[in-house]
Amino acid sequence: MGSSYDLAANLSHMIDDGAWLTGERLPTERTLAEHHRIARNTVRRALKLLEQQGRLTRHVGRGTFVSERAIPATHLISARMEQASPADLLEVRLIFEPQGAALAAARASAEELDTIRRACQQTAAARDLPAREIWDARFHLAIMRAAKNALLIEYCAAINTVRQQRLWSRLKQRTLTAELQHLYDAQHEAVFAALKDRDAEGARAALHQHIITLRNKILGE
Amino acid sequence: MGSSYDLAANLSHMIDDGAWLTGERLPTERTLAEHHRIARNTVRRALKLLEQQGRLTRHVGRGTFVSERAIPATHLISARMEQASPADLLEVRLIFEPQGAALAAARASAEELDTIRRACQQTAAARDLPAREIWDARFHLAIMRAAKNALLIEYCAAINTVRQQRLWSRLKQRTLTAELQHLYDAQHEAVFAALKDRDAEGARAALHQHIITLRNKILGE
DNA sequence: CATTAGTCATCCAATTATGAGCCATATATA
DNA sequence: TATATATGGCTCATAATTGGATGACTAATG
Numbered sequence: 090m091g092s093s094y095d096l097a098a099n100l101s102h103m104i105d106d107g108a109w110l111t112g113e114r115l116p117t118e119r120t121l122a123e124h125h126r127i128a129r130n131t132v133r134r135a136l137k138l139l140e141q142q143g144r145l146t147r148h149v150g151r152g153t154f155v156s157e158r159a160i161p162a163t164h165l166i167s168a169r170m171e172q173a174s175p176a177d178l179l180e181v182r183l184i185f186e187p188q189g190a191a192l193a194a195a196r197a198s199a200e201e202l203d204t205i206r207r208a209c210q211q212t213a214a215a216r217d218l219p220a221r222e223i224w225d226a227r228f229h230l231a232i233m234r235a236a237k238n239a240l241l242i243e244y245c246a247a248i249n250t251v252r253q254q255r256l257w258s259r260l261k262q263r264t265l266t267a268e269l270q271h272l273y274d275a276q277h278e279a280v281f282a283a284l285k286d287r288d289a290e291g292a293r294a295a296l297h298q299h300i301i302t303l304r305n306k307i308l309g310e
Numbered sequence: 311m312g313s314s315y316d317l318a319a320n321l322s323h324m325i326d327d328g329a330w331l332t333g334e335r336l337p338t339e340r341t342l343a344e345h346h347r348i349a350r351n352t353v354r355r356a357l358k359l360l361e362q363q364g365r366l367t368r369h370v371g372r373g374t375f376v377s378e379r380a381i382p383a384t385h386l387i388s389a390r391m392e393q394a395s396p397a398d399l400l401e402v403r404l405i406f407e408p409q410g411a412a413l414a415a416a417r418a419s420a421e422e423l424d425t426i427r428r429a430c431q432q433t434a435a436a437r438d439l440p441a442r443e444i445w446d447a448r449f450h451l452a453i454m455r456a457a458k459n460a461l462l463i464e465y466c467a468a469i470n471t472v473r474q475q476r477l478w479s480r481l482k483q484r485t486l487t488a489e490l491q492h493l494y495d496a497q498h499e500a501v502f503a504a505l506k507d508r509d510a511e512g513a514r515a516a517l518h519q520h521i522i523t524l525r526n527k528i529l530g531e
Numbered sequence: 532c533a534t535t536a537g538t539c540a541t542c543c544a545a546t547t548a549t550g551a552g553c554c555a556t557a558t559a560t561a
Numbered sequence: 562t563a564t565a566t567a568t569g570g571c572t573c574a575t576a577a578t579t580g581g582a583t584g585a586c587t588a589a590t591g
Contacts, residue, residue, distance in 0.1 A: 092547075092578085093548085094334075094372075094373065094547095098335075105467060110444045110448070113444060118568075119567090119568080119569095127548075127549085128548060128549045129549090129550090130547095130548070130549070130550085131547080131548055133569085133570085133571095134547080134548090136569095147568095147569060147570090148569075149555060149556045149557070149569045150555075150557030150558070150567070150568050150569070151556085151557060151558080151567095151569080152557095152567090152568065152569080153568090153569080173459075173461045173464075174460070177460050178461060180459050180462075181406070181459060181461045181465070184405065184406050184409040184462075188405040189405075238398045238401055238402060240394045240398050240399060240401075240402040240469075240472075241401075241402060241405075243394075244402070244465060248461075313536075313537085338580085340578090348538085349538045350539090351536095351538070351539085352536085352537060352538080354580080354581085354582095355536085357580090368579095368581090369546080369580075370544065370545045370546070370580045370581065371544080371545040371546025371547060371578070372547075372579075372580085373546095373547095373578095373579065373580080374579090374580080
């Protein structure tokens with residue numbers, strides 16, 4: 090404890106969390122030293138690390154500031170997302186995806202509906218679990234694409250990378266029986282049917298039900 | 311138990327699970343030895359294995375670090391998020407923030423509530439617009455943090471970086487009058503009050519109303 | 532008996548941490 | 562304008578930390 094490396098990691102995480110937004114000033118070196126009960130030289134070494142990483146800029150007489158252009162944040166975001174628990178994942182999916190489906194019902198083009206339909210069919214037709222997982226992820230992503238919201242699409246893509254983590258795959262494998270597969274397939278089709286009918290409420294409800302089922306099966310009811 | 315192979319496998323799994331991210335420093339050999347109640351030489355043998363596998367790098371006087379690994383191409387998340395339109399952004403916020411507030415009402419600790427309250431006060435007390443924006447972003451992030459879902463937190467942090475884009479700031483500046491500020495402040499307080507009362511539905515409704523107002527004002531009603 | 536792995540103890544070399552002081556620049560105050 | 566204060570930049574001597582390496586001893590195994 091108390092090493093410059095630990096402090097650097099600490100501050101880096103705090104910046105990621107938004108403790109100080111871009112352009113904001115950090116506490117002074119002397120304050121950080123006193124607060125963390127380490128020598129000022131150690132603080133300076135940590136700040137130097139972060140400055141070399143481009144996370145901070147420092148000015149004599151003014152202070153230390155979070156860099157305007159925080160490029161590496163993207164890596165950190167997804168890296169920490171991958172550590173989210175399956176419970177977290179299902180919770181956010183339950184928040185985002187039904188709403189996304191409702192938007193998609195209103196906005197999907199004919200081609201997009203066709204893409205969704207194909208992904209739905211391919212999921213059901215997949216012969217092994219990895220193939221099934223891939224098509225399942227594509228199905229959900231296709232719906233978010235049809236919602237035509239750039240942030241929703243990126244969110245779903247991020248979710249899909251999380252879904253490919255080991256822990257998640259193991260959990261899913263453990264519970265996926267043949268009859269459960271058929272249930273999931275039927276739920277997918279229900280979602281697609283509502284989208285095709287431009288039934289926003291129906292699409293929302295169908296996807297909501299699907300994720301609820303997933304959650305119950307995977308996390309235990 | 312206690313063999314160097316077991317420890318190596320152990321540490322390897324912990325790295326996979328994200329106990330230490332790439333570039334982060336592991337505990338010292340002496341600490342690992344004491345913690346696992348094995349001899350330091352045994353720890354060294356395990357670390358040597360992992361070093362040979364390329365999972366770790368070691369430096370005299372500095373410590374043991376998780377090796378940097380190639381980051382998949384799918385992780386260019388927020389770079390593309392920054393291209394999202396204000397309409398997209400508000401649409402997504404309307405989807406997840408009210409739900410996050412509902413979760414926060416149930417899960418927030420006393421300290422987290424205090425952090426939210428302070429952010430709320432600082433937003434109202436901010437003297438200039440940049441300061442106000444910073445505290446406003448912090449207010450919303452603090453609520454998501456209280457919801458205790460890692461993905462929600464990351465997503466909100468990403469949203470906050472998007473919010474700092476020029477286009478977004480200009481849009482907000484253009485419409486932000488003094489009376490509108492007071493309305494926003496009052497809405498913030500309503501959200502906090504509901505959170506404090508552990509009123510999930512109230513918090514959801516209050517934040518929903520707030521973002522609806524934002525959307526109407528910023529995008530034009 | 533030979534082999535292998537673990538424990539304990541000790542020393543070494545590289546790096547970091549501490550504490551103190553002084554400098555240069557920027558900002559606030561009189 | 563002139564002075565005072567705050568802040569980052571820098572140096573130095575000393576202490577503490579940390580991985581690297583070795584040797585003596587023990588226990589289990591074939």
